[in-house]
Amino acid sequence: MTPLADTHVHLLAGLDDGPPTADVALAMCRMLVTEGARHATALAHQNPCYPDNTADRLRASASALASALAEQNIPLSVYPTGEVMLAPTTLEEWRAGHLMSVGDHKQWLLVEMPHGEFVDVLPLAEALKPEGVRLIIAHAERYAELLDDVALTQTWIEAGCLIQVTARALAEPGAPEFEAALKRWAKGGFIHLLGSDGHGIERRRPKLAPGFARLVKWVGRAHAARIASEWGTAILRGEPVQVPAPCPLGRSWFSRLFGA
Structure with missing residues (x-):
């Protein structure tokens, strides 16, 4: 079984x-293990709705969860992470130490758009580069402006951003146009990370395996494993990650991967 990495799951109780x-x-963590996950973010929102979610608070909560997992022999490694809502103050907040990076490694920030808005991440991406920090676009499939414009997606990737998609969106895309756009992203190499965006056990359950299966169908098991396992695990552990550039329009994924 491929050991999956959930790079977007809310696991910090009460935050x-x-x-x-x-x-x-803990029940969510057991579900993730059943899904095949062995690594996961211990995630909570960092936005104006949750002003008490400081980096220190997320760090302490993730540590308590890790201890509980060890005590109950649940084979899931968890990594403190903030889901940061983009704002004009994001750079200032990062420099002040208020924001929690992915895995607390100070290498990646997981960011989402403000509710009902779409903003250009390039200025922030460029400002963070000298500090060795790059952006991961959380549940990127939500943003039609990005999903429907592969040229824009490619520009963000060239600026150092990684694209994360939600497993359920892949497994249950609904509208044919949405499925076609996701498939275009997958086959073109525009998807780098998989997340369940799990929130609980009654709603928004942490389901990864069906999304991974859809990736296998679209791009083959080897590349699906890079997206759903290898790259995510490396990022959560703080290890270096090199992803290939997206496929230029009109050139096949096979050609780009093997240099044809």
Whole structure:
């Protein structure tokens, strides 16, 4: 079984709209193990709705969860992470130490758009580059402006951003146009990371395996494993990651991968 890495799952009890209690958080972790996950973000929102979610608070909560997992022999490694809502103050907040990077390695920030808005991440991406920090676009499939414009997506990737998609969106895309756009992203090499965006055990369950299966169908098992396992695991551990450039329009994924 491919050991999956969930790069977007809310596991910090009582900190946001994720699990309300530690018991629910542990139940989610058991679900993830059943799904094939061995690594996962211990994630909570960092936005104006949750002003108390400081980096220190997320760090302490993730540490408590890791201890509970070890005590109960649940084979899931968890990594403190903030889901940062983009704002004019994001750079200032990062430099002040208020924001939690992915895995607390100070290499990647997981960012989402403000509610109902779409903003250009390039200025922030460029400002963070000298500090060795890059952006991961959380649940990127939500943003039609990005999903429907592969040239824009390619520009963001060239600026150092990685694209994360939600497993359920891949497994249950719904509208044919949405499925076609996701498939175009997958086959073109525009998807780098998989997340469940799990929030609980009754709603928005942490499901990864069906999304991974859809990636296998679209791009083959080897590349699906890079997206759903290898790259995510490396990022969560703080290890270097090199992803290939997206496929230029009109050139096949096979050609780009093998230099044909």
